[in-house]
Amino acid sequence: MTTYPPAPQHPVSTIDGVLQYASIGTLELETGGILPDVVLGYETWGQLNADASNAVLIPHALTGSTHVAQGNTDEPGWWDVLVGPGRTLDTNRFFVVSINMVGGCYGSTGPASADPDGLPWGSRFPFVTIRDSVRAEARLADQLGIARWHAVLGGSLGGARALEWAVTEPSRVARCAVIAATAASTGEQIAFAQAQVSAIRLDPDFNGGDYYNGRAPLAGLGLARRIAHITYRSEAELQYRFGRTPQPGEDPLAGALPAQRGRYQVESYLDHQAQKLAGRFDANSYVILTEALMSHDVTRGRGSLTDALSGTDSEFLIAAVDTDRLYFPEQSFELAAALPGEHQVHLINAPIGHDGFLTDVLQLKDVLEQGFFA
Numbered sequence: 001m002t003t004y005p006p007a008p009q010h011p012v013s014t015i016d017g018v019l020q021y022a023s024i025g026t027l028e029l030e031t032g033g034i035l036p037d038v039v040l041g042y043e044t045w046g047q048l049n050a051d052a053s054n055a056v057l058i059p060h061a062l063t064g065s066t067h068v069a070q071g072n073t074d075e076p077g078w079w080d081v082l083v084g085p086g087r088t089l090d091t092n093r094f095f096v097v098s099i100n101m102v103g104g105c106y107g108s109t110g111p112a113s114a115d116p117d118g119l120p121w122g123s124r125f126p127f128v129t130i131r132d133s134v135r136a137e138a139r140l141a142d143q144l145g146i147a148r149w150h151a152v153l154g155g156s157l158g159g160a161r162a163l164e165w166a167v168t169e170p171s172r173v174a175r176c177a178v179i180a181a182t183a184a185s186t187g188e189q190i191a192f193a194q195a196q197v198s199a200i201r202l203d204p205d206f207n208g209g210d211y212y213n214g215r216a217p218l219a220g221l222g223l224a225r226r227i228a229h230i231t232y233r234s235e236a237e238l239q240y241r242f243g244r245t246p247q248p249g250e251d252p253l254a255g256a257l258p259a260q261r262g263r264y265q266v267e268s269y270l271d272h273q274a275q276k277l278a279g280r281f282d283a284n285s286y287v288i289l290t291e292a293l294m295s296h297d298v299t300r301g302r303g304s305l306t307d308a309l310s311g312t313d314s315e316f317l318i319a320a321v322d323t324d325r326l327y328f329p330e331q332s333f334e335l336a337a338a339l340p341g342e343h344q345v346h347l348i349n350a351p352i353g354h355d356g357f358l359t360d361v362l363q364l365k366d367v368l369e370q371g372f373f374a
C-alpha cells in the first residue's frame, strides 16, 4: 500500500498529466471538525491563458484518480478519448485540472497520510462531505489563479462534486456538466453504499481503521467492490457477457463439498474486479469517499431543490446512461427540471449500465463541442 505523507509546501507548477501537490492549510469541516495541513494532489494539462478564462475542472468518480489523460506520461488516462490535443477538451486551448478528493488515496491528504505527529490518520481521519471537498478545491483554484472555471464536468461522484461546485461557488462556475449523478444520494444509493462500507468495517483486518502497521482489510475492500461493481453494470450486460457459463477449467457442480465447487464466469470476473481494486485503493479512503457520497445533498440547509439551484449562475449540461440502474435516468430528469431555465437530459446509449459514463462518454462529444467547448 502506497501512503502519501503530507508534502512540504510545494509551489504550484504545471506538467501535463504528472501528479503534483499543493498545500492548502487547515480545512474547517462542515460537521465541525478540522483537518490540518491539507495537501491536495492534482494534475493539469495545457496552459492557463492570460485572463485565466480557459480552465476546466474534471472531478474524478469514486475510485478514479486525477489521471484523466495521458499527457506527458506513459500511463493512459481514464478520459483520454475526451481530453488531449485536438480532442473535445483540446488541451491546446483549455487548461484542464483534476484534483484528488480530500480523503482519497491518489495524492491528497487521506487516512493513510501522516498526521502532525507523523502517525497515519487511520481511524482518526474525520468525516468529510462533498461541500468540504469543494471548499478545499476552491483554495487550490485560488493558488492556480483561477477565479472562475470555464467548465466543471464529472460523472457519478464526479458529477455530484461538479454540481456541488456550481451551487456552493456559483460565481466561479460558468458551465457545469453533471453526468450519471443526482442532486442528492437516494435511499437506495445510500443502502448500496452502506453495504459496501460494512463489508470493509467487518473485515477483522480493518481494526477500526488502524491497520497501516498490519494487514490491510483487502477481503472487505474486495467485497465492497463486488457489491459496487454489480450496481455499475446492467443485468443485460452480465447476462449477455457471462450468463451461466462456467469459468474455463472450472465446474460449478463439481462435487458435494463446497471446496470442490468451481466458479461461474461471472464469479471469476467479480473476483478479478475485487482483486484489482484491492491492489490499487486504500480501504479507509474507500469508506471516507463513500460516506461523502452518502452525504451528498445539494438541498441541505438550502430549502427545496428549486431553491437550492436558483442561485446557480452556470450553464448546465445534464446527462445520464440509459441503462444505469444505480443513478436512474429519471433522477437526472428530476435534476434538469429543477434547474432554472429549460434543460434536456442527454442520454448516453450504453448497454453496460452506470459505467457507460466512462466507456461511452464520447456520445457527449457533439453536445460538448457545440456548447461548452465550442
Ligand SMILES: CC(=O)SCCNC(=O)CCNC(=O)[C@H](O)C(C)(C)COP(=O)(O)OP(=O)(O)OC[C@H]1O[C@@H](n2cnc3c(N)ncnc32)[C@H](O)[C@@H]1OP(=O)(O)O
Binding pocket: 061, 063, 064, 065, 067, 078, 247, 265, 266, 268, 269, 270, 272, 273, 276, 280, 355, 358, 359
Ligand atoms: C491506477 C488506476 O487505475 S487509476 C483509476 C482508473 N480507474 C478509474 O478511473 C475508475 C474508473 N474505471 C473503471 O471503473 C473501469 O476501468 C472501467 C469502467 C472504465 C472499465 O472497466 P474494466 O473493469 O476495465 O472493464 P471490463 O468490465 O471489461 O473488465 C475487464 C477485466 O475483467 C477481466 N475479466 C473478464 N472476464 C473475466 C473472467 N471470466 N474472469 C476473470 N477476469 C475476467 C479482464 O481480463 C479484464 O481484466 P484487466 O482489467 O485486468 O485487464
Ligand SMILES: N[C@@H](CCO)C(=O)O
Binding pocket: 061, 062, 063, 064, 155, 156, 157, 232, 355
Ligand atoms: N467504475 C467507477 C464507478 C463509480 O462511479 C469507479 O470505480 O469509480
